Structure formats: C-alpha cells, structure tokens
Amino acid sequence: MSAHEHHGHHIASVKMLWSVGIGLTILTVLTVTVAKLGLPSPFDILSALAIALFKAYLVAAYFMALKWDNRFNAVLLIGAVAFFLLMVGVTLLDTMYRIEVVPSF
Amino acid sequence: MAITEAKKMTTLQVKRFKPSENPTNNYLTDEKGVWAWMTTVDHKKIGIMYLVAVAFFFALAGFLAIALRTELWTPAKTFIEADTYNQLFTLHGAMMVFFVLVPSIPAALGNFILPMQLGAKDVAFPRLNLASLYIYVAGAIFTFAALASGGFDTGWTFYTPYSSDGNGAGVIWVTLGVFILGFSSILTGTNFITTIHKLRAPGITWDRLPLNIWALYATSIIQVLATPVLAITILLLAFENIMDIGIFDPALGGDPVLFQHFFWFYSHPAVYIMIVPGFGIISEVISTFSKKTVFGYWAIALSSLAIAFIGFLVWGHHMFTSGQSAVATTVFSFLTFLVGIPTGIKIFNWIATLYKGSIDMKTPMLYVFIFLFLFSIGGFTGIMLGALSVDIHLHDTYYVVAHFHYVMMGGTLMALLAGLHYWWPKMTGKMYNETLAKISAVLIFIGFNMTFLPQFVMGSQGMPRRYYNYIDQFTPFHQTSTIGSYILGVAFLIILYYLVKSLFGGEKASSNPWNSRGLEWQSTSPPDFHNFDHTPVVINGPYDYHKPMEEFQLGLAVSHNGHDAEHTSTEVEKTEEKA
Amino acid sequence: MANHSANHPAHVQHHFVDSDQQFDSAKLGMWVFLVNEILFFGGLFCAYIIFRAWYPELFTQAALELNAFWGGVNTVVLIGSSLTVAMAIRSAQRNEIKGLRINLMITILLACVFLVIKYFEYEHKLHYGIAPGSFWDPTPEKLAILDHPKANIFFSIYYMMTGIHGLHVLVGIGLMIWIYIRAGKGHFSSEYYTPVEITGLYWHLVDLIWIFLFPLLYLIE
Numbered sequence: 001m002s003a004h005e006h007h008g009h010h011i012a013s014v015k016m017l018w019s020v021g022i023g024l025t026i027l028t029v030l031t032v033t034v035a036k037l038g039l040p041s042p043f044d045i046l047s048a049l050a051i052a053l054f055k056a057y058l059v060a061a062y063f064m065a066l067k068w069d070n071r072f073n074a075v076l077l078i079g080a081v082a083f084f085l086l087m088v089g090v091t092l093l094d095t096m097y098r099i100e101v102v103p104s105f
Numbered sequence: 106m107a108i109t110e111a112k113k114m115t116t117l118q119v120k121r122f123k124p125s126e127n128p129t130n131n132y133l134t135d136e137k138g139v140w141a142w143m144t145t146v147d148h149k150k151i152g153i154m155y156l157v158a159v160a161f162f163f164a165l166a167g168f169l170a171i172a173l174r175t176e177l178w179t180p181a182k183t184f185i186e187a188d189t190y191n192q193l194f195t196l197h198g199a200m201m202v203f204f205v206l207v208p209s210i211p212a213a214l215g216n217f218i219l220p221m222q223l224g225a226k227d228v229a230f231p232r233l234n235l236a237s238l239y240i241y242v243a244g245a246i247f248t249f250a251a252l253a254s255g256g257f258d259t260g261w262t263f264y265t266p267y268s269s270d271g272n273g274a275g276v277i278w279v280t281l282g283v284f285i286l287g288f289s290s291i292l293t294g295t296n297f298i299t300t301i302h303k304l305r306a307p308g309i310t311w312d313r314l315p316l317n318i319w320a321l322y323a324t325s326i327i328q329v330l331a332t333p334v335l336a337i338t339i340l341l342l343a344f345e346n347i348m349d350i351g352i353f354d355p356a357l358g359g360d361p362v363l364f365q366h367f368f369w370f371y372s373h374p375a376v377y378i379m380i381v382p383g384f385g386i387i388s389e390v391i392s393t394f395s396k397k398t399v400f401g402y403w404a405i406a407l408s409s410l411a412i413a414f415i416g417f418l419v420w421g422h423h424m425f426t427s428g429q430s431a432v433a434t435t436v437f438s439f440l441t442f443l444v445g446i447p448t449g450i451k452i453f454n455w456i457a458t459l460y461k462g463s464i465d466m467k468t469p470m471l472y473v474f475i476f477l478f479l480f481s482i483g484g485f486t487g488i489m490l491g492a493l494s495v496d497i498h499l500h501d502t503y504y505v506v507a508h509f510h511y512v513m514m515g516g517t518l519m520a521l522l523a524g525l526h527y528w529w530p531k532m533t534g535k536m537y538n539e540t541l542a543k544i545s546a547v548l549i550f551i552g553f554n555m556t557f558l559p560q561f562v563m564g565s566q567g568m569p570r571r572y573y574n575y576i577d578q579f580t581p582f583h584q585t586s587t588i589g590s591y592i593l594g595v596a597f598l599i600i601l602y603y604l605v606k607s608l609f610g611g612e613k614a615s616s617n618p619w620n621s622r623g624l625e626w627q628s629t630s631p632p633d634f635h636n637f638d639h640t641p642v643v644i645n646g647p648y649d650y651h652k653p654m655e656e657f658q659l660g661l662a663v664s665h666n667g668h669d670a671e672h673t674s675t676e677v678e679k680t681e682e683k684a
Numbered sequence: 685m686a687n688h689s690a691n692h693p694a695h696v697q698h699h700f701v702d703s704d705q706q707f708d709s710a711k712l713g714m715w716v717f718l719v720n721e722i723l724f725f726g727g728l729f730c731a732y733i734i735f736r737a738w739y740p741e742l743f744t745q746a747a748l749e750l751n752a753f754w755g756g757v758n759t760v761v762l763i764g765s766s767l768t769v770a771m772a773i774r775s776a777q778r779n780e781i782k783g784l785r786i787n788l789m790i791t792i793l794l795a796c797v798f799l800v801i802k803y804f805e806y807e808h809k810l811h812y813g814i815a816p817g818s819f820w821d822p823t824p825e826k827l828a829i830l831d832h833p834k835a836n837i838f839f840s841i842y843y844m845m846t847g848i849h850g851l852h853v854l855v856g857i858g859l860m861i862w863i864y865i866r867a868g869k870g871h872f873s874s875e876y877y878t879p880v881e882i883t884g885l886y887w888h889l890v891d892l893i894w895i896f897l898f899p900l901l902y903l904i905e
Contacts, residue, residue, distance in 0.1 A: 337727030348817035
C-alpha cells in the first residue's frame with residue numbers, strides 16, 4: 001500500500017502515449033487486412049475479436065491509465081465485462097438449443 | 106460536549122466525546138422553507154423527501170390493490186370493467202415495484218442512515234443524490250402521462266407482444282418513465298459504492314462495517330450491474346413501439362422470448378435490490394434488541410454479496426413455460442436452488458443472535474419476528490416454484506402471486522417498517538406511540554396472512570393470476586383474501602396516524618433511546634447538519650455489546666485529517682491495547 | 685466545529701476531508717458509471733450475438749452494405765481523439781493550460797469529423813431505403829442483394845448500436861466544450877483537474893465501444 005506511488009496522479013510520457021496511438025492505428029489496419037483475407041468460418045471472427053481485445057487492453061491500460069491506477073478500478077472494468085459475458089453466455093444456452101429458432105405464433 | 110479522557114497516541118491523538126442531548130441546532134432547523142428543501146444537497150433531507158414520495162406511491166398503489174380485491178369479491182363483475190381491471194393490476198404492480206420497493210430502503214432509509222453509519226458528512230456526490238430524486242419525480246410524471254394517454258394493461262413485466270401490439274401511446278410513455286426511473290436507481294447505487302469505499306471515517310475498517318452497510322453495498326452492486334440492462338431493454342421496447350424495429354416483435358421476425366431474457370436479467374436481480382437492504386435492517390435491529398453481538402458477522406456480510414452474485418444466474422426460472430430450451434430450463438432450475446443457501450445462512454445467524462440474548466420486544470423487533478415468519482414462508486415457496494415440474498403446474502397462478510407478496514411485502518416491507526420504527530427517533534427526534542405501533546403490527550400480521558395464505562391454496566388448485574372472473578369454487582378464498590386486505594388497509598392508516606402525530610407533540614427522543622452501539626446513534630437526535638460535531642474516529646465495532654456503554658464514545662482525531670480509513674484504524678487499535 | 689473547514693482549498697467540497705479524497709471519489713464514481721455504460725451497450729451486443737448466431741448468412745450478406753473503408757477511417761479518427769484527450773490530461777497534470785485547451789480543441793474537431801463521416805454513411809443507406817424499423821423500404825436492386833426475411837433486423841441492430849454510440853459521441857463533444865470553456869476561465873490547474881480526468885475516461889470508453897463495433901459490424905466477410 002505505502003510502496004506504490006500516490007495513486008491517480010501518474011503522468012504519462014508523450015512518447016508512451018504516441019506509441020500506443022500508433023500501435024492502435026497499426027492494429028486497425030491489421031484487422032481490416034485480416035478480414036480481407038477471408039479466413040474460414042470461426043477464425044475470421046476469432047481473429048477480429050482477438051485484435052479488438054488487444055486494442056481494448058491498450059486503451060484501458062495506457063490511455064485510461066489503469067496500469068498505474070487504484071487496482072479496484074480495474075476490477076470494476078473486468079467485472080463489468082464478466083457480467084456481460086455471463087448475460088450472453090446464459091442467454092445463448094437458451095437460444096442455441098431451441099427446437100424452433102423463433103417459436104411461431 | 107464532555108471530553109472524558111484523552112489519550113496519547115503514537116501518530117493519532119484521540120479524545121473521547123459524547124454528543125449533547127436536545128441539540129438546539131440540527132439538520133431540520135439548519136435551512137428552512139420549501140426552496141431550501143428543494144435545493145438541498147443534505148443526504149438526510151433527500152432521504153426524508155424520498156420517504157415521503159415512496160409513502161405517497163405506496164398509498165396510491167395500495168389503494169389500487171384494495172380496489173382490485175374489492176372487484177374480486179364476486180366471481181363476475183363487482184364494480185369495475187374488465188379492461189379497467191387489467192389496467193389497475195398493471196399499475197399496482199408497476200408502481201409497487203418501480204416506485205416503492207426498489208427505492209424504498211436504499212434511497213429513503215439508506216440515504217439517511219448510510220453516511221451516518223460511516224461517520225461521513227454526506228454521500229460522495231450530494232448533487233447527484235438530489236438529481237436522483239428529481240429523476241424519480243420525472244419518471245413519475247411520465248407514468249402519469251401514460252395514464253392520461255390511454256393507460257397500459259401489459260402487466261408490470263411489459264412482455265412482448267402484449268406491449269408491442271397496438272398498445273400505443275400508453276406503453277411508450279410508461280416505458281420511457283421506467284427508463285428514466287432507472288437512472289435514479291443507478292445514481293443511488295453509484296453514490297453508495299463510492300461513499301462506502303472512500304468516505305469511511307477513520308477507524309471504520311471493512312471488518313467494522315455495519316451489516317446494514319454490507320447489505321446496501323451488495324444492493325448497489327446489483328443496481329449498477331443490472332439497471333443498465335433494463336434501460337437498454339426498455340429503450341428497445343420503446344423503439345419497437347415507435348418505429349417497429351422488430352427485435353422483440355414476433356410479427357416482424359423478432360424474438361419475444363429474447364425480451365423476457367433481457368427483462369429478467371434485470372428484474373430477477375431487482376428482487377434482490379428490493380430484499381437485500383431489508384436483510385441489512387434486520388441485522389441491525391436484531392442485534393440492538395437482543396443486546397448481543399451479531400452472530401456470524403462475516404457469514405451475514407458475505408452472504409449478501411453471494412446473493413447478489415447468484416441472483417444474476419437464475420433469471421430463466423421466470424421463463425420455464427415460455428418456450429425456452431430444455432437445457433437452459435434445467436440449468437436455471439438447478440441454479441435457483443443455490444440462492445436458498447446464502448439466504449438460509451442469514452436466517453440461521455439471526456436466530457443464533459437471538460439465542461440467550463436479552464430480547465426487548467419493542468415495535469422494530471416485533472416487525473423482525475413478523476419478517477422472519479413471513480419471509481421464511483416466502484422463501485420456501487420460492488424453492489418449490491424453482492423446481493421445474495412443480496412450476497409447470499403453478500406457473501402464472503395465484504400461488505406465484507402469494508409467493509411474491511410473502512417475499513416482497515412480508516420481507517421487504519416488514520423490514521422497511523422495522524427500520525422506519527427503529528430510526529424514526531433519530532430521523533425526527535420524536536418517539537412514536539408504542540402501544541398503537543404494536544397494535545398495528547399485530548393487525549398487519551393478521552391481515553397479511555388472511556390476504557395471501559388463501560392465495561396459495563387457490564393457486565395450487567389452479568386459479569390463474571390476473572383473471573377478472575373466476576369459477577364459484579374459489580369464492581370463499583377470494584372473499585377471505587379481500588377481507589384481509591381491508592384489515593391491512595386499516596393497519597397502515599393507524600401507522601400513518603401515530604407517525605404523523607408523533608411529529609407534532611410526540612415525546613422527545615434521546616440521542617440513543619435503544620442503547621444501540623451503532624455509530625449513527627452516537628450523534629444527536631435529530632442529527633446535526635454535518636451528522637457529527639467532529640469527524641469521528643471509531644474505536645469500537647458496531648455490535649460490541651459486550652463492552653459497557655461508557656466505552657461507547659466517539660474518538661476525535663486531533664492531529665490527523667482522517668483520510669484513508671484503513672490506515673488510520675490500525676494505529677487506533679494499537680494504542681487501544683496499550684491503554 | 686473543530687476540523688470541519690480547516691485549510692480547505694476552494695475546489696474541495698465541504699464533505700471531503702482533502703483534495704485527494706475528492707479526486708479518488710470522483711474517479712471511482714466515474715468508473716462505476718462506466719460499468720453501467722458497458723452493460724448498457726452489453727444489451728445491444730447481446731442482441732447482436734444472438735441474431736448473428738441464428739442467421740450467420742444474413743450478417744455476411746448485409747455487412748456488404750457497410751463501407752469498411754469509411755468505418756476504418758472513423759476508427760482511426762476516434763483513436764486519434766483518444767490520444768489527444770490523454771494528452772489533454774497530461775497537460776493539465778503539468779499545469780499547461782494552453783496545451784490542455786489545444787488538445788481539447790483537436791479532440792472536439794476529431795469527434796465532429798467522426799459524426800460527419802457517420803452522417804454520410806447513414807445518408808447513403810437511407811438513400812436506398814435501408815432504414816430502421818417501419819421506414820424499411822429498400823430499392824429493388826438492394827432488395828435483390830438483401831434477400832433475407834430478417835434483413836430488417838440486422839439494420840435495426842446496426843442503427844440502434846451506431847445511433848446510441850453516436851449519441852454518446854455527441855454528449856462527449858458537449859462535455860469537452862464545457863471543459864474547454866472552464867479551462868479558459870482558469871478553473872483547472874495541476875492541483876485540480878478532476879473534470880478533465882473523468883471526461884477523458886468517458887471519452888476513452890466511447891472509443892472502446894467503437895473498437896468492438898467496427899469489426900463486428902463492418903468486417904464480416
């Protein structure tokens with residue numbers, strides 16, 4: 001607790017911010033290129049999501065400064081994503097196993 | 106203020122002091138006039154205004170309930186039309202859930218008590234707190250606009266396609282109203298989480314947090330995680346009505362069951378938003394009136410969080426008959442049983458707290474016993490409804506109605522009444538009439554069981570809910586239920602009478618009429634505008650009934666600014682041992 | 685009233701003990717609000733995932749109507765604005781108010797560029813009658829491409845997702861104009877820049893959402 005510096009007031013360096021910005025731009029070009037390759041079915045979505053997740057990590061860790069921030073703020077972000085995944089996962093348990101996709105009325 | 110002893114500390118110097126009796130200045134005398142109340146950022150005044158608003162909607166929705174019960178006196182039409190009946194039960198449900206139960210304990214009592222139990226001067230964001238009250242009022246205005254533009258008869262759950270088929274303006278208005286109302290709930294939750302994390306007075310470590318705070322913390326987490334999903338659901342539903350976007354409407358290729366998933370992802374956790382803060386009140390009251398340290402502090406504290414978490418995994422048990430896949434149904438049924446575990450842990454710990462306590466049967470305690478009795482019935486019937494095959498039989502019958510009222514009215518509302526009576530002297534500085542209070546509590550118990558016990562029987566015999574007519578064999582059950590609802594009505598009128606009367610000419614309350622060890626009772630009654638004379642340093646735990654009352658005085662930091670509760674407390678602890 | 689108002693700087697509200705406590709609280713509060721935002725958009729993402737799992741062929745077909753080039757340009761624009769807002773916070777921390785204002789101005793301009801591109805994308809689609817909900821009325825040539833009974837639902841989801849995201853961009857612009865004006869009045873310094881910091885957090889989240897919207901909507905081949 002006392003070891004880590006005064007939380008919330010970490011000042012980012014210009015070099016670091018620009019590197020992250022350029023990195024994000026390169027990743028954007030990369031994801032478009034990969035999409036144009038036309039990978040077979042699950043891999044196209046997986047590669048797009050993997051790149052998006054890595055971009056999201058860069059934004060959260062460096063731009064939003066979670067790397068230097070109070071640990072609890074990162075817990076909140078991860079918790080929110082976890083509950084979103086829970087919502088999707090459990091709903092899919094229903095929608096993917098229905099006898100009829102949308103019940104007719 | 107009498108300084109009884111001063112201690113030399115390593116880094117933190119602490120004096121002890123006692124709050125004065127009969128303060129000349131308190132939060133009620135601080136700023137006067139309607140305008141001062143409307144623009145106040147004081148959490149206590151906002152709490153009181155919430156209380157009044159919640160009481161208003163409770164009276165309104167309660168009145169509707171009595172009208173509904175009166176209509177059900179005879180199997181056919183008694184005095185209102187079938188369409189009106191549909192609108193009335195929808196309105197009763199929507200108002201009770203969104204305007205009464207959700208904000209009742211956190212926003213009304215919680216707002217008042219939470220900063221006091223933390224030794225804080227206010228919640229973290231006082232202006233957002235006031236904003237949440239106005240957002241609540243705006244939500245109410247939209248709901249009344251819905252009534253003016255033709256009403257709505259979808260049931261409080263707004264299921265598609267009822268709510269997407271030619272229901273028109275009424276549904277759009279009320280869904281927007283609920284959308285807006287969600288923000289008031291979100292703001293309260295955000296405020297509470299931040300306040301609990303950042304504004305604790307020195308000495309209040311996580312293991313000295315009152316159980317009421319743990320419960321409100323769990324509640325706030327649910328509010329923050331679930332309410333936005335309701336917001337997007339209800340927004341999509343509004344767009345479904347405004348411009349047929351077709352995500353939920355089967356006529357346009359959408360999936361109505363998806364609406365139910367979205368809706369219950371909020372609304373199932375929402376019943377824990379309603380009941381968990383009630384658990385917090387029960388823990389406080391039961392300890393105070395048994396004069397005993399609460400049994401199983403961590404078990405009670407963590408079971409609140411466990412309920413909050415498991416509550417997110419069980420929503421599909423509302424949808425067993427909706428066409429949901431068999432896989433999901435089975436998983437949901439199994440997970441539903443898990444909720445019983447942390448709830449059971451709480452009940453057992455409360456009972457253990459009572460064991461060999463010196464029980465003082467004051468009105469708040471009476472409500473706790475009523476709670477334990479009614480809520481247990483509500484909980485057990487919930488387990489039955491969670492069992493798949495049983496639910497197929499009982500789904501959408503009066504059995505569900507009875508279960509829900511045993512949990513929500515027998516649980517949340519009884520806890521609210523316990524808390525209201527418990528903290529009334531603190532909030533107003535006046536004592537209520539104990540005799541009348543006990544009489545009305547007993548009347549509520551009798552009236553409640555008369556109203557809802559027959560509904561279990563009817564339901565298991567096949568009486569569907571939300572029906573306007575019924576077959577003759579159910580007449581005695583319905584009539585008993587109606588009489589019970591009248592008794593309930595009378596009991597609530599008595600409560601209103603003696604509480605209002607106590608404001609004018611009630612006996613003056615001392616700062617700690619129940620001899621509680623809680624921090625909020627170590628302030629004056631009613632509290633000062635800043636809650637405490639000084640930023641207190643908390644030396645003892647909230648349930649240290651094994652220590653004599655004289656030790657229960659606040660510490661006063663002399664040389665430390667009081668930031669960082671965790672850090673300061675260890676220092677206090679150390680010197681405690683020396684002394 | 686011993687320690688109620690002992691050496692409180694002007695920006696510290698009465699119920700906080702010191703500036704740090706106020707800053708930490710505001711930041712935590714903002715993060716809790718961002719949790720709300722994530723789950724709010726989460727509902728839309730959930731609808732997207734479920735319909736995509738049901739009708740993968742529809743999504744492949746319909747995504748051809750979206751222009752990946754302009755979507756990509758918009759992604760880069762938002763990333764740039766995230767960078768400048770982070771630079772703005774850095775300027776505030778170093779007490780460089782001029783730098784703060786310049787960076788904010790660039791951010792606002794980039795946000796406007798995003799909305800303008802978005803406007804032309806919408807315009808292009810609406811021109812062919814590819815509109816949400818009851819306005820769904822594609823021209824015959826488009827109808828031949830979008831030959832799927834649930835094509836309207838894909839575009840409903842598209843419009844809801846990008847529309848609500850666009851609304852967030854609009855709110856962000858408003859907030860940053862407000863900060864820009866306050867910075868001009870000398871409200872901020874290295875001692876007090878809480879509103880800059882938490883608006884920045886909000887803006888990064890808007891960027892984060894778009895980082896997922898872009899591949900999910902535009903890059904389905």
